[in-house]
Amino acid sequence: MNAVKIKEDVFWVGVNDYITTLFEEMWPIDQEGVSYNAYVINDEKIAVIDTVKSIEQDEYIEKIKSIVGDKKVDYLIINHMEPDHSSGISELLSVYPDMKIIGNKKTFPIMKNFYNIDKNLVEVCDGETLCLGKHTLQFFMTPMVHWPESMVTYDITDKILFSMDVFGSFKTPVGSIFDDENDVPAFEDSIRRYFSCIVGKVAGQALKALEKLGGLDICTICPAHGLIWRSDPGYILDMYVKMSSKVTVPGVVIAYGSMYGCTQQSAEILAIALKNEGVKEVVLYNVSKTDISYIISDIWKYKGLLMGAPAYYGKIFPKMANLLYKLTEIRVDNHKVGFFTDFSWSGGAEKNFTTFIEEAKVDVISDIVKVKGTPNEEDVLALNALAKKLAEELAN
Numbered sequence: 001m002n003a004v005k006i007k008e009d010v011f012w013v014g015v016n017d018y019i020t021t022l023f024e025e026m027w028p029i030d031q032e033g034v035s036y037n038a039y040v041i042n043d044e045k046i047a048v049i050d051t052v053k054s055i056e057q058d059e060y061i062e063k064i065k066s067i068v069g070d071k072k073v074d075y076l077i078i079n080h081m082e083p084d085h086s087s088g089i090s091e092l093l094s095v096y097p098d099m100k101i102i103g104n105k106k107t108f109p110i111m112k113n114f115y116n117i118d119k120n121l122v123e124v125c126d127g128e129t130l131c132l133g134k135h136t137l138q139f140f141m142t143p144m145v146h147w148p149e150s151m152v153t154y155d156i157t158d159k160i161l162f163s164m165d166v167f168g169s170f171k172t173p174v175g176s177i178f179d180d181e182n183d184v185p186a187f188e189d190s191i192r193r194y195f196s197c198i199v200g201k202v203a204g205q206a207l208k209a210l211e212k213l214g215g216l217d218i219c220t221i222c223p224a225h226g227l228i229w230r231s232d233p234g235y236i237l238d239m240y241v242k243m244s245s246k247v248t249v250p251g252v253v254i255a256y257g258s259m260y261g262c263t264q265q266s267a268e269i270l271a272i273a274l275k276n277e278g279v280k281e282v283v284l285y286n287v288s289k290t291d292i293s294y295i296i297s298d299i300w301k302y303k304g305l306l307m308g309a310p311a312y313y314g315k316i317f318p319k320m321a322n323l324l325y326k327l328t329e330i331r332v333d334n335h336k337v338g339f340f341t342d343f344s345w346s347g348g349a350e351k352n353f354t355t356f357i358e359e360a361k362v363d364v365i366s367d368i369v370k371v372k373g374t375p376n377e378e379d380v381l382a383l384n385a386l387a388k389k390l391a392e393e394l395a396n
Helices: 054-068 089-095 107-115 184-213 233-244 262-276 292-301 318-330 349-360 377-395
Strands: 004-007 010-012 015-017 034-036 039-042 046-049 075-077 100-103 121-123 129-131 136-141 151-155 160-164 220-223 249-256 282-286 302-312 336-343 369-372
Touching: 004 220, 015 054, 039 054, 054 089, 075 089, 089 107, 100 107, 107 121, 151 184, 184 233, 184 292, 184 318, 220 233, 249 262, 249 292, 249 318, 249 377, 262 282, 262 302, 262 336, 262 369, 262 377, 282 292, 292 302, 292 318, 302 318, 302 349, 302 377, 318 349, 336 349, 336 377, 369 377
Parallel strands: 046 075, 075 100, 100 121, 160 220, 249 282, 249 302, 302 336, 336 369
Antiparallel strands: 004 010, 010 039, 015 034, 039 046, 129 136, 136 151, 151 160
């Protein structure tokens, strides 16, 4: 894709990445890919907003040149120092050695550590402005969304918010970068998976940032990943406010681990019981077969959560331990949660679930249901009671 005009003097010069399979070496992106969005404002003074991941630098620089020609780039604005947005700084400086780098006081120590760059630096503070000619830019600090140096840039002239990772998503736009030229609902799962895994830990800070930006007159949102929102920026604003506020919908995620099928039987009994109790949305996940990013995304969406795992040498099944670690980090304190375990001789999984309950401060609806081997009639009654209790909680 060539450089794309957003407004008269504003252009997208980003790239799509179909090579990387694990975002942050953790989260699968596979065939859906991810875009690294960067921008050029071609005014009396030329400003580039962010770079892209280093593997795509040549394409990125060619797009900049296609806009500015032989003119020099005056400013590089760094909204976020994570290397998928900053690892091209050195190469861009080699092309435009007099370019000034705009950042905040927390930007430059990270830049020094990553790239040993400590020249041509211009520090900006919260609310400060920079005039390019027709365009005036204003900078707002959004610390810990999701790194300490994070900030956003607002073009006062065209009412464009260059929002960094805020309002971003996995999934590359195909053929067009704009919301009104894409099937927006098809991006919702990728938006939520990106948010829950990348931003979820700092949802509180994200909400503060959204409140801080709420007074701006925003006509277009240009994030660092995903769609550019020119037709309906309210769509992504509303979605991010709800996710940051941990607003959920009725429904249940059942996440389980099962070595030989016993815990799976319990999970299936729960799913059937929930349906019989009138819960329409029930999602069943085997933690050994589904990457936790997809599980976390649906947990962020639905109000109810049931987790089950067998004992494993006196502790919990390791694949479930990984999910518990991430859920402790991002917190699911707005959910109704229940647990079930399985064991052959001595148990142990319940200890990990109890620790999780204490650390994550979850709203537990009943005691842990403990099953020994294949669920018997008494176990089925206990599992049905757990499902009934959760259904009642969701109905309230």
